[in-house]
Structure formats: structure tokens, C-alpha cells
Amino acid sequence: MKKQILIATGLAVLSTSAFASKARMEALGQNDDRGSFYVEDSRNVFRNAAKVNTHKNYITTEWGTANDAADSATAPHAEGGFFREMGSFNYGVYLGSEIDAQNAARTNYQAHDNALDLFFGGDMGVQWGARVHYAAGNTENTGTHKLEHSNFGLGLGMMMGDIEGYANIILSDESKGGAAAGDKFEANGLNLGLSYDVMGMTVFADYDADGYDNTVSGAKTEQSNTTMTVGVGRIHEVSSTARLNMDLAFVSSKEESKTASATTETKQTKLPLTLGFEADATSWLTLRGSVTQNVIVNNNEVKSTSTNKNTIANTTDVSAGATLNFGKLKVDGSIGTTDTTGTAGTETGTLALDNVLTRVGVTYWF
Amino acid sequence: MKKILGLSAAVVMGLTSTAALASKARILALGEEVEDHYFIEDSRSIFTNASYVNNYANTMMLEWGGNGFGNSSFLDTDSSPKAMGGFLKKSGNYVYGVYLGNESNVSTFLRVLASPDTYTNGYLASSDNQTDFFVGSETTSGVKWGANFVYTKDKNEATGAANSSDKGMAMRLGAQKDMWEGYANVSLVSESERKNNSTPTKFEGKLGLQVGGSYVMNDIKMFASYKQFDWEQTGGNQAAGVKTDGGFTRYFIGAGKTHKINETDMVFVKAMYNALNVELEYASGKAELTRRALPLIVGYEAQATSWLVFRGSVSHNLMGTAESKNLATVVGTENSNMSDGLKYIALGSYSGSPVDGKKTITNSTKINTGASLVFGDLTVDGFVGTTDTSGSSSKKGIFALDNLMTRVGMTYKF
DSSP states (O other), X not given: OHHHHHHHHHHHHHHHHTOOOHHHHHHTTOOSSSOOSSSOOGGGGGTOGGGXXXXXXEEEEEOOBOSXXXXXXXXXXXXXXXXXXXXXXXXXXXXXXXXXXXXXXXXXXXXXXXXXEEEEXXXXXXXXXXXXXXXXXXXXXXXXXXXXXXXXXXXXXXXXXXXXXXXXXXXXXXXXXXXXXXXEEEEEEEEEEEEEEETTXXXXXXXXXXEEEEEETTEEEEEEEEEXXXXXXEEEEEETTEEXXXXXXXXXXXXXXXOSSOEEEEEEEEXXXXXXXXXXXXXXXXXXXXXXXXXXXEEEEEESSSEEEEEOSOOOEEEEEEEEEETTEEEEEEXXXXXXTOOBTOXXXXXXXXXXXXXXXXXXXX | OHHHHHHHHHHHHHHHXXXXXXXXXXXXXXXXXXXXXXXXXXXXXXXXXXXXXXXXXXXXXXXXXXXXXXXXXXXXOSSSOEEEEEEEEEETTEEEEEEEOOOOHHHHHHHHHTSOSXXXXXXXXXXXXOEEEEEEEEOTTSOEEEEEEEEEEEEEEETTXXXXXXXXXXXXXXXXXXXXXXXXXXXXXXXEEEESSSSOEEEEEEEEEEEEEEEXXXXXXXXXXXXXXXXXXXXXXXXXXXXXXXXXXXXXXXXXXXXXXXXXXXXXXXXXXXXXXXXXXXXXXXXXXXXXXXXXXXXXXXXXXXXXXXXXXXXXXXXXXXXXXXXXXXXXXOOSOGGGOSHHHHHHHTTOOSSOEEEEOOOOOEEEEEEEEEETTEEEEEEOSOBOTTSOBOOSSOOOSTTOBXXXXXXXXX
């Protein structure tokens, strides 16, 4: 009897943790780059490096374009890696993660590209993990100045009982040489957070700040983005193969763009409510979906030469996804993201079999 | 004994299976409308009679889509459905729930009518980010009751540019027991304003009321409903400051019969007298649309395989007329081109025309078809046969596997 319970528990944990992709996080209404505050997924290793001890022995690939453009649902970025257990330690290598890369703002600079993330963690009563992020590149064309970029970041995390904490820091991120040799782009980033499991719920708080200083021909542009999130999330296990997720979070954010002549400031406060589910439809198919919307609190204020105050329009978003299960191999993807003519990102409520999965991620567990 | 238990279980499963089929695509395929449907029971019934929350406890519902069709005013259409969804949960003797994004098409329609003609400058804002709160229970005498509070508020205040704001609140109350049901839905606040432009425009709801009910006698369900909404609009396509009263009235009287073939399959027939009147009291004269129709609708829903449910309906007006009077004043410079705006399209959806006169409603024979992929407690519903060979939204009698379903909804029973 005990053995049966243990096996059942093991299967439940396995079925939950065996999913791992940006598509899954989006379908459940969660953050697709650093992962969720409370839904288990291997993407969470980018939020809390100690998760390297939770999700191990797998290779994951996110299908997409090999470029340095910002990753999005309609233009996903190719990336992937593997995570492995080694005695009482766990390690991983991930290629191509460009979280907070700021490439859209690095016009004329060497892009943040070819990123490498190395993970290492262990369990000594307290589960701990560390992530080192490194990216570098340069262009030396004959007859023109050198473009170069280097980035070095660090992620640290711990999990002890019901408490989790993490820090993700960009220690240095610099592009030298843009349109002119003296141009310089310096980016920064700091992400701190804590969570605590209480009464079947996860209470979480997260502070995220990033930005850059861009000096072009001696003129400096400063950008800073700060977001504070405090919320509560809950997973309701309906069965070993089905679960509901729900969260409510207060999000306060501020973006400031400053040039020598003008400052633009955008402040938002909102209270997004997310309701989602994930269930095994058949032995080979898992379906999931979510709806999210800002409720009660939904404010946006933009200050520049004039001031605009508004509520954020059309925040109701429904996302859906599926996983094709082939034993240890899982093919995740978003569904319903194209219209009847196949145009990406239009979301017109169409289940199109010729584009049955988009933003595909494939994971092999070994 | 085992057989009896097995049969009971099958019946229960059949009921569970039916209850799990719940989406806009389903009721549309069965000849109903997204709003104000009365005959086919579905989880969407909670938006007409809130007591239906008791029949759909422990359900999560998602409707795939985007922002809808339009610009500043958004309509939920078959080709551009709005994303929405929510859940209902049983707790003790009560059922509660939250539903996100279920903005009313009728509400948007009225705001469109009250807007200036210059579509590119923006219509009055329609309701956005709407939240519906539900609670319901069953009394010891077996009466199920439910209440639904609707809340929506949004604004856009830009210095030196047109400002818009919209807010709405409503309360829906409903009850039902065995053979009867009744409901009363009241609009508490419905306002939309656009100012700081050349023609400030305001829509102020006055009386908003919907009452109705049904009674089942000899397996025939008789139903009736009355809906009235009055408003005052300022500006719009009239000069700045000019006030115009508007009114929307709609009532149904109908009857239908459902014949259950077995635990999973059913056919139905219904007919209803459907009357609609929209009027705007312009200073230059009243603009009015009067529509009368008596549609006959025949439909079926059948479990094709253990994992597939098919449904469809044909509807046809036994009698149908639409009388348009002075609607050219409402439509203004807009025409059938979508890029010109929604007024012509919105009035056209109720058979209105800028050409004065009374006419028979043409081409009233309509076929709608839908399917559900059933995965135990999880169901994926959708329209089928809604695209042509090139994938465009157009009914050409094509079953296209590349666009297997449109207007998709997902329902999970937990």
C-alpha cells in the first residue's frame, strides 16, 4: 500500500515537473522568460537558480529564429540546453538565453548574442544554486572602428522548506563602439525575490530593475525600468494528471527615459488575476489554458511634455497550449495563435491543424 | 443490481458530458445567440439567468479570441471573437465564480449608434476589462437562485487630445426550480463619454431592464423575455451639446421541444416571435428600426464517437420584416465598408438599412455547425465549416481540416 502511494506521488510530481517550455508558461498565464512564481516548470531556473536541483536530467530546445531580436510569442528565439545530475550536485548548460538583453536599444552596437548560462547547485539541507551568464562578441571590419560587447551576470538562489529566495544580477554589460568609435552602451539589471508557501498558497514578492545608459556622440540617453510585484498563487491538484492554477498579484512599475532635452515617465499599477488549468486529455496529449485580466486596479500614466492617464485597454487575454507526450519526449507548444489564413499572433479563436503548435519547445528527459 | 448501477452511472455520465459542453460556439451552432439565449441550456445561460451557476459548479471556461472587431468600440464576432473566461466553484452550499472579459455586444451596439460618424477619430469607448462576480445556492425547498454583479470601468485621459471614459454596473438575479425559471437583470450604471474634441459626446444610460422566464409543460418549454434600455446621448453625429433620447426594446415569446434520443443525443425544434425596436429621437425627426421575425429552428446534438460530439441547426424565418426609418441620419457617411465604421454593420446585423422602407428579411435560412472534442472532463468546442478553400472566414460548405474549428472554447470540469 505504502509503495503504491509512493509511486502515485512520484508520478504526480513527475507529470508536473516534466513539462518545460516558454509555451507552457504562456498558456498558464505565467512569465515566459524567468518562469513562474509558483507553477513548477524548468523555466523557473532562470528566476531561482536553486531550481537546478528540482529539474534535472533533461535536454530542452526552444524552436525559433537564430537572431538577436527580442524573443516573443510570434518571433521566438532559438535557445536550449541540458541539465544533469552529478552525485549530490546538479549542473546545467543553457545556450542562447537573452533575458534582459536590451538588443532593441543597441542600435549600431554589437548585440548581446551567443549567450551562455552555466548552472551549478546542490542540496545540503538547504537547496542552493548558482548561474553564471556570459556573452561576448565583436566586429572588426577593415577600415572602420571596432564594435565589441561583453556581458557577465550572476544568479543565486536557495530553497529551504517553504521559503525560497533568489537574486539575479547583471554585473557588467557593455557595448563599445556604435555609430562612432566613442559610443558606449552600458546596461544593468537586478532581480530579487522571495516566496513563502503557507496554507497551500504561495505568497511571493519580486523586485525587478533593469535599464541602460546609451552615449551616442557624447549625448547620453538613460533608460530605467522598475517593477515591484507582490502576489499570491495557488495550485489546486484535481488529480495526479490535472491541476488548476490561480494567482492575484499587485504590480507596480515605472519606466523612465531621459535624454538631455526630455524625460518620459510611464507608471503602471495593476492587479492581474489569472485562472488556468492543465489536464492530461489522453495518455499522449496534455491540454492547458488560462485567462488573465487586470481587475479593480488598472492604471497607466505617461508623463512627458503632457500627461496621459488611462486604464490599460483590452487586458483580457486567453492563452492555450498543448503537450504531445511520447514517453520521455515532450513536445510543447501554444495553440490557437493563428487566424484562419495562418497569420501568426492574431488570436481569432481558431484551432488550425496546419499550424497546430506554435512557439514549440521539445524536451527529452533521461 | 449491477446493471442498474451501471445504467445510473451512464445516465450521470451523460448528464456530466452534456454539462461539460459549454461555449459560445456550442450555443451558436444550436441556433442561439451569444447574448440573451433562452432555450438551449449551457454555461452561457448564467449571463441571462444567474441561477444557472448552480448547474455548472466546478467548471473553468475559456473562450479563445483577441480584442474583438473594431476600434475603441469592440464587437464580439464569429471571425473576431473576444477572449474571455472564468470559473465557477462550489463551496459548501454555495457556488461562486468570477468571469473576465464578457462585455456585452448590445451595450457596444448602442454606444456605436451614439458615436460621431468619423470612425477614424474614434467612437465612444465600449466596456472593457469587465469582471462578473457570481454567487448562487439552492434552498431547502429546491429553488436554485443566483446573483451576478457586473463591473467595468475604463478611461483614457490625454492632455490636449480626445479623452474617453466608460463605466458600467449591473445586477442580475435569477431563480429556477424543476419546471420553471425566472430572472430580472437591471443595469445600474452605463455611461460612456468622449470629450476634449470638436464634438464632445456622451452616452448616459437611463432605464436598463431585462425580465423573463420559462415554464415546461408536457415536455414543451415555453419562454418569454423582455429587454428595455433607454439612454440619452449628447453630441454624437449631432451638433455639440445637442441631446438625443434613444431607446432599445426587444422581446421574445417562444416555445420549443427537446427530444432525447438516448443519454447523449438529442434533437430539438423551437419557434419564437422575436421583436426588436431601436429609436433615436433626433431634432430633425425620429430614426427608427423595427424588426419582427418568427424564426423556426431545428437542431441536433449527437455523440459521434466517445471523443467527438457533433451539433448543428437550421434556422429560417417563417415571417420576418424590418422597417427602417431615417436610419441614414444614424449611419451618416459610413457604408458597408468595414473601414468606414461599425454603424452600418451594427444596424445591418439587425436588418436595418439607411434606405427608408419596410421589407422582408432576406436570406434568413442559416446553417450553423459545431463540434466538441471530448477528453473526459476536458472539452474543446468550436464552430466547423466557417472558412472557404483559401481559409477566409466565409461559409462555403467546406469542412477544412487546416481550420478545424473556429470560435474555440475550452471547458474543464474539476
